[in-house]
Amino acid sequence: MGDFDFAIIIKSLPILWSGMLLSLKLFGIALAGGIFLGTLLAMARLSSFKLLSYPAAGFVNLIRAIPFIMALFWFYFLTPMLVEKLTGQQGEAVGPFTSAIVAFIMVGAAYYSEIIRAGIQSVPRGQPWAAYALGLNYWQTMRHIVLPQAFRNMLPILLTQSIIMFQDTSLVYVVGLKDFLGSASTAGQLTGRSTELYVFVALVFFIICFGASKLVKYIEVRTQPGK
Numbered sequence: 001m002g003d004f005d006f007a008i009i010i011k012s013l014p015i016l017w018s019g020m021l022l023s024l025k026l027f028g029i030a031l032a033g034g035i036f037l038g039t040l041l042a043m044a045r046l047s048s049f050k051l052l053s054y055p056a057a058g059f060v061n062l063i064r065a066i067p068f069i070m071a072l073f074w075f076y077f078l079t080p081m082l083v084e085k086l087t088g089q090q091g092e093a094v095g096p097f098t099s100a101i102v103a104f105i106m107v108g109a110a111y112y113s114e115i116i117r118a119g120i121q122s123v124p125r126g127q128p129w130a131a132y133a134l135g136l137n138y139w140q141t142m143r144h145i146v147l148p149q150a151f152r153n154m155l156p157i158l159l160t161q162s163i164i165m166f167q168d169t170s171l172v173y174v175v176g177l178k179d180f181l182g183s184a185s186t187a188g189q190l191t192g193r194s195t196e197l198y199v200f201v202a203l204v205f206f207i208i209c210f211g212a213s214k215l216v217k218y219i220e221v222r223t224q225p226g227k
Helices: 006-011 013-045 050-064 068-087 096-121 126-133 138-175 180-191 194-222
Strands: none
Touching: 006 013, 006 180, 006 194, 013 050, 013 096, 013 138, 013 180, 013 194, 050 096, 068 096, 068 138, 096 138, 126 138, 138 180, 138 194, 180 194
16 A cells, blocks of 8 residues: 555546446436336336337347347448448447447346336236226326336336446446546556556445445335335
């Protein structure tokens, strides 16, 4: 610890902050896209139409069965090919950030869909039937009756999955993005002092994730029946 130079961290704060902004941007887009697509997948899986439920189940099971870093590489190479096929643009027009966003949304959607599906199934079946009896259609019933209760029931585990997703943002370093971890690596190469920067990155991740886990615990207690 005697050689630990705190000045290196202070000196590298601008580049570390730039990396953190990219990590937060990636996380925010992936969270919104993953929950939206995951909700559609959950509704498709619960549908009585096999043309919807079977492909949705196949996608969810496939994505959940492979390691995230493999999915990241997969979409990193696949996304430019699909964009070129659909739009005629060159594959190089799709950078690593867009590819990483696609990977995070797809993987996040697969995991969120299972959580949301369980949340929808936790709502008593009598409530949608009562809504239909009052004249509401399927989408009105889902939007006004089922989904609000489902999201309230599954909020703690939804936030827990989001914490895992935030931790996974550090993996985009392998496709060349300068996220928080990637920025620390770059700063370490420039200063020749990587240890201090990696310790700082670990400490920041611990503070954020530990604080978020405490928030999950608080919400879990507050959302229990009778509170």
